[in-house]
Amino acid sequence: MTIIHRTCTICEANCGLSYELQGGRVAHVRPDDEDVLSHGYACPKGIANAELHTDPDRLRAPMRRTPSGQFEPIGWDEAIASAVEGLKRVRTSAGANGVATYFGNPIVHNPAALLVRTGLIRAIGTRNSFSAGSQDTSPRFATSYHLYGSSFTIPIPDLERTDYLLCLGANPRVSNGSFLTAPGMRDWLRGLQRRGGKLVVVDPRRSETAVQADEHVAILPGGDAALLLGMVRELLTADLVDLLAVRELARGFDDAAQQVRALDPERLASACGVAHETIARLAHEFASAKTSVAYSRIGICNNRHGTLATWATDLLNLAAGRLAQVGGAMFARPALDLRRLLAMPGMDGHGRFHSRVRQLPETLGDLPAACMAEEIETPGHGQIRGLLTYAGNPVLSVPNGRRLGRALADLDFMVSIDLYINETTRHADIILPPASPLTEEHMDLVFPTVMIRNVARVSPGIAPKGEGERHDWEILRALAEGMGGGMTGTPLDGPLRWLRWLGAEVGPMGILDGLLRTGPHGDRFLPVGRGLSVAKLRKMPHGVDLGGLESGVKDLIRHRDRSVHVDAEPIMTALREFGSSLSEPVPGDHLLLVGRREILSNNSWLHNLPSLVNGKARCRLRVHPSDAQAAGLVDGEAVWMQSRVHVGQVPIEVSDEMRPGVVSLPHGWGHQEVACFQRAAGEVPGVSINDWTDDGRVEAVVGQSILNGVPVRLHRTDPRARGCAPASTAQPQPMEEHR
Numbered sequence: 001m002t003i004i005h006r007t008c009t010i011c012e013a014n015c016g017l018s019y020e021l022q023g024g025r026v027a028h029v030r031p032d033d034e035d036v037l038s039h040g041y042a043c044p045k046g047i048a049n050a051e052l053h054t055d056p057d058r059l060r061a062p063m064r065r066t067p068s069g070q071f072e073p074i075g076w077d078e079a080i081a082s083a084v085e086g087l088k089r090v091r092t093s094a095g096a097n098g099v100a101t102y103f104g105n106p107i108v109h110n111p112a113a114l115l116v117r118t119g120l121i122r123a124i125g126t127r128n129s130f131s132a133g134s135q136d137t138s139p140r141f142a143t144s145y146h147l148y149g150s151s152f153t154i155p156i157p158d159l160e161r162t163d164y165l166l167c168l169g170a171n172p173r174v175s176n177g178s179f180l181t182a183p184g185m186r187d188w189l190r191g192l193q194r195r196g197g198k199l200v201v202v203d204p205r206r207s208e209t210a211v212q213a214d215e216h217v218a219i220l221p222g223g224d225a226a227l228l229l230g231m232v233r234e235l236l237t238a239d240l241v242d243l244l245a246v247r248e249l250a251r252g253f254d255d256a257a258q259q260v261r262a263l264d265p266e267r268l269a270s271a272c273g274v275a276h277e278t279i280a281r282l283a284h285e286f287a288s289a290k291t292s293v294a295y296s297r298i299g300i301c302n303n304r305h306g307t308l309a310t311w312a313t314d315l316l317n318l319a320a321g322r323l324a325q326v327g328g329a330m331f332a333r334p335a336l337d338l339r340r341l342l343a344m345p346g347m348d349g350h351g352r353f354h355s356r357v358r359q360l361p362e363t364l365g366d367l368p369a370a371c372m373a374e375e376i377e378t379p380g381h382g383q384i385r386g387l388l389t390y391a392g393n394p395v396l397s398v399p400n401g402r403r404l405g406r407a408l409a410d411l412d413f414m415v416s417i418d419l420y421i422n423e424t425t426r427h428a429d430i431i432l433p434p435a436s437p438l439t440e441e442h443m444d445l446v447f448p449t450v451m452i453r454n455v456a457r458v459s460p461g462i463a464p465k466g467e468g469e470r471h472d473w474e475i476l477r478a479l480a481e482g483m484g485g486g487m488t489g490t491p492l493d494g495p496l497r498w499l500r501w502l503g504a505e506v507g508p509m510g511i512l513d514g515l516l517r518t519g520p521h522g523d524r525f526l527p528v529g530r531g532l533s534v535a536k537l538r539k540m541p542h543g544v545d546l547g548g549l550e551s552g553v554k555d556l557i558r559h560r561d562r563s564v565h566v567d568a569e570p571i572m573t574a575l576r577e578f579g580s581s582l583s584e585p586v587p588g589d590h591l592l593l594v595g596r597r598e599i600l601s602n603n604s605w606l607h608n609l610p611s612l613v614n615g616k617a618r619c620r621l622r623v624h625p626s627d628a629q630a631a632g633l634v635d636g637e638a639v640w641m642q643s644r645v646h647v648g649q650v651p652i653e654v655s656d657e658m659r660p661g662v663v664s665l666p667h668g669w670g671h672q673e674v675a676c677f678q679r680a681a682g683e684v685p686g687v688s689i690n691d692w693t694d695d696g697r698v699e700a701v702v703g704q705s706i707l708n709g710v711p712v713r714l715h716r717t718d719p720r721a722r723g724c725a726p727a728s729t730a731q732p733q734p735m736e737e738h739r
Helices: 049-054 076-094 105-109 111-124 138-148 185-194 208-212 224-237 243-249 253-261 265-272 276-288 306-319 338-342 369-377 401-408 472-482 493-501 508-517 569-581 604-608 625-631 679-683
Strands: 002-007 016-022 025-031 063-065 071-073 099-103 129-131 164-168 198-202 215-217 293-296 350-354 361-363 386-390 413-417 430-432 453-456 544-548 591-594 621-623 638-642 647-654 662-664 710-715
Touching: 025 049, 076 099, 076 386, 076 413, 076 430, 076 472, 099 111, 099 369, 105 111, 111 386, 111 472, 111 508, 129 369, 138 306, 138 350, 138 361, 138 569, 164 224, 164 276, 164 306, 185 198, 185 208, 198 208, 198 276, 224 253, 224 265, 224 276, 224 293, 224 306, 243 253, 243 306, 253 306, 253 569, 265 276, 293 306, 306 569, 369 401, 386 472, 413 472, 604 679, 621 625, 625 647, 625 710
Parallel strands: 099 129, 099 386, 164 198, 164 293, 198 215, 386 413, 413 430, 591 662, 621 647
Antiparallel strands: 002 016, 016 025, 063 071, 063 430, 350 361, 453 544, 591 710, 621 662, 638 647, 638 710
């Protein structure tokens, strides 16, 4: 038996795993008790990791779609040549922007592929780049870019030392942290409570984290900005803000404070569904605690005020003197720092260019995925006629997914780099499957910037890739070079070309090694010394702990004045418009649909792993008993749910964990159309929540999809039989009309 220790790359928790191999095959997977970050914790997804490696439905060879719509295997050389030829053909006929790209979130767990991504996009020459990040993280990226000058300068709660955690729009007991890499979150939260601290969870659902909390505040979906700004207003009104300290750290706070003071407290309370007295009490508790921190995540990012609410989270931490302070909102200083790459010219920003049809802004180089379908459907210069997807399933993950599916079927050419034939890749002309992720050496690049501890780890592959298989980055590099570009699309390409010309095999691990060795804990390429290199980390199978979070942020701010910029114009505009919108009447004749994260699920491709889909079916619409009774609904029955863009059936689960007026459905399901390609998923297909979400309505600052707080109605019978059809053909309006 051989034991190999490796970091899990499924979700943000980055748990350490121990793989027991017998005869080269995985016999058992268990948590790594000695891992420097997870200390023996791992969730079921990590334990099921080996099922992906051996899944018979996972593609092992490139596939070509035949004229009859079936798929046939072809060789790698032919597949790459066909993919390049097809993409070039579209670029010639439709222009560079006629070819779009979509990258799913697995790329952030694959540093090798991430390093080559920019090279491929720049080789194509397109601005029509989309990603899963525009579904759940663009508000955080834009907020950090405007506040700190870098999209990945992201404050995280100092769970080790805080006395009061205000958690909004997050369920870390299930996610183990999102933009907060802290595996074993239950124990982190128990530690807070054991030392006398308080956990307050703000969520329209009594989530797993809310069950553990000392207090659960059942907010209205989309009301987080109102609650947070109400708390800041209370601190200002009660003279609990140290203005001198704030002004020393930040620019523009007085202008923002003036606007916040002008907000009506009762209207703020109405907008979030939380009493003004509760908002005021939470503000005073937050300010009077010895240490405290506000943490918000996906639930507020993808609602109608996502960027403003994310900014208000940081504003609350700043106003209370908790930003960059021990026990507050702190910043990681990792050995391998992605922020160094983003500092290269043209790599970071917000609003530098806009989409063609609706003028939605880019964030960190990506346009909002909500506009993909219209960019394919709408004729004119720059119309998307070709698409390359990587590890993504936008038909299930972007709003009005059925519309996008129809649009994909109308493309002139499509290439997908993916392990499976799924709801999106079934439309591709060529599918290029990478080798199993477990075959590649791994060193995380993204999540050290948000880890609860500064740790460094290098993980070996557990098995060689199969004969003829290619890693993700090798496929991406071949396409980039075929399209006339370089490996990374950055100034690094020059030295890399020379090294390859000299006969050196230069890959992503070489780039990561260079960044590591020249970083704050690196060996500076010196033959002696204690600094780190990839070679040294390879000898530390459980990783190395470089210390906890440190106070201060000025050294991380990329604005020239080294100040936090509170008054960025896009956010100030949103704040002014938010204040005006508080006087608008709110329709009350519908329910509000929100998503749900579950411990056994993360992305749609996990639904083909049998151990993660066994047992009770989980794709159920949770409905509060009072709402079920009002509609005459019974637990377990299938009902008709109607939104502006879709009518469809979904089974319900009556549960008092929901706030009245709010219903919840998990994401990533809806596998009926690929049951013949993914057998385990096909046995429990479920429905896609994004059939009901609306691509015509977007958030004000970054144009992100509004996936939480979607107005719906429930019916016992099909409402279309009564002439109540959804407006699925309604055209999205300009962005300004949705602010």
